[in-house]
Amino acid sequence: MKYSALKGVHDILPPDIYLWQKVESLAQEVFSLYGFQEIRLPIIESTDIFTRSIGETTDIVEKEMYTFPDRAGRSITLRPEGTASVVRAYVENHLYNLPSPQKFFYSGPMFRYERPQKGRFRQFYQIGIEAFGLAAPELDAEILSMLKVFLERLGVRGLNFKINSIGCEDCRPPFRMALVDFFSDKLNDLCPDCQRRYGYNPLRILDCKVERCIELRKGAPRVTDFLCEECRSHFASVLSSLRILDIPHEASPTLIRGLDYYTRTTFEVESEQLGSQKAVAAGGRYDRLVEEFGGPKTPAIGFAIGMERLTTLLKESGGILTPSPDIFIATIGKGAITEGALIAERLRAKDLWTEVGYDGSSLKSQLRKADRLASRFAFIIGDDEISTGKIKWKNLRDGSHGEADMSGLEDFVSSHLFDAKTR
């Protein structure tokens, strides 16, 4: 019987994993400079957390959630995204009582039953951030700046920051009416989902992926023409802060995100290198969600980065630096294997990655293996070395070689082979 991974899910193996680790540790480094702290949240939640926040008429909730009853019959969902869980945790743990703003980052797998294709998976990974308690437009610009700094430090180039404002609950009703009006004579040509959405959430038609609907919405009213005074001024300040911080961006009035919780600022960061699934990161404000989850009125904003898409870009731009052993100890004979094991432990205690040839193969074949692993040094121990107390070493990069006393080996290794310069 041969098993394979489920459709749309994937293993992350070496050497790719080194890119993932680099991204994760740099995220932690950069995000901490802006005051974000890590939180770890469950992968399963009550289904209504997502239906309530993402929205009943969104593609995610209607078609893509992995939802199942648990053994007690409760409806459970594998999280399709992180924001809803962070808001749930923020309210449940009364984090609004702590000084504002509270800023968090998280990473981990998300699950959406989408049609798998390049850049789109059913289990995919995000790194996300969420900031609570500050409505200032400067914060919107600051988190975009953080995203830019992070992506630049990783060496990703050629990104396009698209930004829009989708207003608030005051601007929504007139915009909604204008949409209803615009689509009224096109209703029969819309896809069945959009015909249904027309009645209770016409905004969703603007996010539909069906070719016919994309065509029909050309010339549709733009949300930016319906912003109330406060939303208009917020958006203008965000754009001016972006200019001050020197963040190239493109105002994108048709950018309507696929989740219902957004208010005001929304954005996506795209790369043309990614093909049809271009968005490497996306996010926005959601100033009403904390209140909807039973907390106090609390403005909030965040984004999430798609790890698969980001690591694809990194692989294309610079490849992967794979770590390799510092030392390979080739052994000749049983006694040497035991001695090799002991020496290896002493070297590892000095933070050196050490491998031992345990398989009893010829010296030649062990040295070939050391080469294949790209080890920096090979050490050789046999009966002669054990009786003289000397070990042979060879630098596999420049061919230099010599002998060292087994007793003070650690000192010799750190002063002669791995001095500060070569480490």
Ligand code: HAM
């Ligand atoms: P989202 O746009 O649904 O937003 O996802 C954010 C990013 O996750 C996308 O830009 C993409 O890079 C990646 N992504 C989404 N779906 C898939 C998939 N099926 N396969 C691979 N990558 C995918 C959110 O999830 C919001 N929670 C972001 C946010 C945080 N807004 C406010 N705070």
